[in-house]
Amino acid sequence: MVFSCPDDATISKLYPSNLRLKLLQVVHRHGERTPVSNGISPWWPTDIWKICHHRPFMHALYSALEQTHAAPKPLLDITAHHESLPSFSQVVFEGPKPTLLLSLKSMQQVANDGQCYFGQLTDRGKQSLQSMGANMRKLYIDKLKFMHPDIDASRAKDIYLRSTDYARTLESVQYLVNGLYPATYRHDVHDLKVHMRSDENMYPVYDCAYLSRLTSDRRARLLKEGKEEINVMLRRFERFISGEKQPEFTQLHGLYDSFICTQAHGLPLPDGVTPKDVLELEQMTVKYWWDVFNDRDIARLSMGRFVADLKQRMEDCVSGKAGPRLAVYSGHDSTVGPLLSAFEIFDRRYPPFASMVTLELFEEGDTQDGNRRNQAKAHYVRVLYEGQPALVPACQKSGKHHVDDKSLCTFAAFREAMDKVIPEDWKKACSST
Numbered sequence: 001m002v003f004s005c006p007d008d009a010t011i012s013k014l015y016p017s018n019l020r021l022k023l024l025q026v027v028h029r030h031g032e033r034t035p036v037s038n039g040i041s042p043w044w045p046t047d048i049w050k051i052c053h054h055r056p057f058m059h060a061l062y063s064a065l066e067q068t069h070a071a072p073k074p075l076l077d078i079t080a081h082h083e084s085l086p087s088f089s090q091v092v093f094e095g096p097k098p099t100l101l102l103s104l105k106s107m108q109q110v111a112n113d114g115q116c117y118f119g120q121l122t123d124r125g126k127q128s129l130q131s132m133g134a135n136m137r138k139l140y141i142d143k144l145k146f147m148h149p150d151i152d153a154s155r156a157k158d159i160y161l162r163s164t165d166y167a168r169t170l171e172s173v174q175y176l177v178n179g180l181y182p183a184t185y186r187h188d189v190h191d192l193k194v195h196m197r198s199d200e201n202m203y204p205v206y207d208c209a210y211l212s213r214l215t216s217d218r219r220a221r222l223l224k225e226g227k228e229e230i231n232v233m234l235r236r237f238e239r240f241i242s243g244e245k246q247p248e249f250t251q252l253h254g255l256y257d258s259f260i261c262t263q264a265h266g267l268p269l270p271d272g273v274t275p276k277d278v279l280e281l282e283q284m285t286v287k288y289w290w291d292v293f294n295d296r297d298i299a300r301l302s303m304g305r306f307v308a309d310l311k312q313r314m315e316d317c318v319s320g321k322a323g324p325r326l327a328v329y330s331g332h333d334s335t336v337g338p339l340l341s342a343f344e345i346f347d348r349r350y351p352p353f354a355s356m357v358t359l360e361l362f363e364e365g366d367t368q369d370g371n372r373r374n375q376a377k378a379h380y381v382r383v384l385y386e387g388q389p390a391l392v393p394a395c396q397k398s399g400k401h402h403v404d405d406k407s408l409c410t411f412a413a414f415r416e417a418m419d420k421v422i423p424e425d426w427k428k429a430c431s432s433t
Contacts, residue, residue: 002131003356003387005138014389016404019380021146023317023361025310027329028132029336030172031125032265032353034116035258039251040240043270044262051123051265052116121168124265128354129172133179140326141180147325152187160324162195164202164331170194172354173330201305203334208430211301218292223249226288233284236277240270249288256281256350264353282350290350293341296420301429303338304422311418314361318379318411342421343383345390358384362408379411392417 006014015021034049116122140146148155161177163169173194206212223230230249234241241251259278262269269278293299306329316323329335336351364378380402383390394417395401395409402408409417423429 002128002354003135003358005135005143006387008143011139011143014382014405015144018365019362019408020365021140021144021360022363022379023314023323023325023327023359024140024146025313025327025329025359025361026136027310027331027335027339027357027359028129028172028176029331029333029351029353029355030121030166030168031128031175032122033125033168033261034118034120034122035261036119037254037258038118039254040258040270043240045268047115048262048267049116049122050114052120053114053123119166119168121171122265125168125353126171126175129175130179132354132356133176133181135179136176137180150185150187151181156192158325159192160195160327161193162197162202162327162329164200164335165196166332169330169332170196173328176328176330201303201309202329202331204302204338208301208426210430210432211298214295214298214301215292218295218298219288222288222291226284230284230288233281249284252281253285253289256285260350286348286350290337290341290346290348293338293346299338299342300421300423301426303342305426306335306339307342307418308422310359311415311422314359314381314411314415317361340385343390343417344393345383345385347385356386358382358387360384361411380408381411381414382407382409394420 034052141149147158151159159177161173163173177192204211204215206215230252233252234248237252237255240255256278259269259273259281263275263278269275293302313323313327333351333355336355336357337346339357340346340351360382362380362382364380382405383392389407391406392409392414395413396406400410400413402410
């Protein structure tokens with residue numbers, strides 16, 4: 001479900017006049033995509049995934065790689081894209097990575113006839129992210145006047161964009177911005193940059209040996225405890241996984257991915273598979289895949305460095321340091337889910353396509369009697385998931401939230417919650433035995 005702009009009554013309640021929004025950070029999952037593998041292709045109609053007619057936005061991908069001479073020779077006209085999209089002619093990138101190169105080659109092979117490759121952002125996925133950006137515009141620009149309605153070269157510094165090095169996330173953030181600032185509101189903007197990092201921290205990195213071991217051990221315990229339940233489900237769907245020598249839970253996870261991609265596009269599920277089946281697979285995936293992030297050490301090593309990035313932006317803003325007003329991070333289910341778990345607000349539902357976590361930083365202004373005029377300004381943080389305020393457990397005690405709103409953590413309380421997730425020395429922790 002794409003984030004939607006709340007009604008006026010809700011806006012008045014959530015954004016009282018004495019609170020001034022200072023910083024907005026948005027962490028989202030990419031839009032709808034195709035399955036990442038062809039595991040159940042015999043049960044799909046021919047050309048079921050011919051839903052990528054909008055030409056992939058390749059320019060930024062090539063720009064990202066041209067300095068390394070790693071970009072393959074273009075097989076299609078990369079200038080013939082939607083004219084309404086931002087150019088993103090400058091892309092900050094810190095070295096070629098295999099996922100991006102693979103995406104480029106796969107895109108080129110199928111882009112001309114509308115056929116999607118595995119894991120590709122579809123036309124619907126692009127529309128979802130554009131709608132997300134449009135709804136953000138309604139709330140934060142039209143209603144709250146937080147951002148200027150137009151963007152030009154002088155205001156580009158107000159926006160920070162970051163993506164993982166997957167084509168579907170890079171395209172997603174571009175469509176989001178296209179919804180946030182449609183062509184009629186963009187003036188001579190040539191320097192919006194999408195930042196990609198070689199030391200990725202927006203999802204769990206299992207090159208961290210200790211994280212890999214902790215995750216493997218905890219998941220093994222969960223799978224052992226649920227062996228009987230899992231075997232029942234494996235037998236139930238054995239026709240889809242009969243080619244596997246040793247059926248196991250990962251095949252069920254893969255089935256869920258295939259089914260939810262089908263369902264998300266309004267396409268028919270394979271004969272004999274019902275929406276109830278998909279829901280049960282989702283619940284099982286949450287139980288045996290996502291619950292590992294309830295472990296504090298796993299949460300810390302998985303998302304702690306990214307939380308540190310979010311925290312640094314907040315601290316810079318509170319201290320008055322110049323910086324962007326809006327930061328957008330384009331990631332995956334493995335970004336959104338573990339982040340929610342880190343703040344103990346995971347709702348035990350698989351993060352859907354285009355799901356969105358929002359962190360709003362406020363500064364409290366003067367009260368009507370001017371009591372705060374000579375005091376340090378109080379700051380508050382609100383976390384929203386899918387546009388709905390979350391009650392962060394670390395902020396629920398008296399004195400740790402705004403007196404009128406339990407969803408508004410004091411900055412001190414929220415910073416303390418972030419610190420508990422941030423490892424002191426990630427590299428050292430990864431080498432632990």
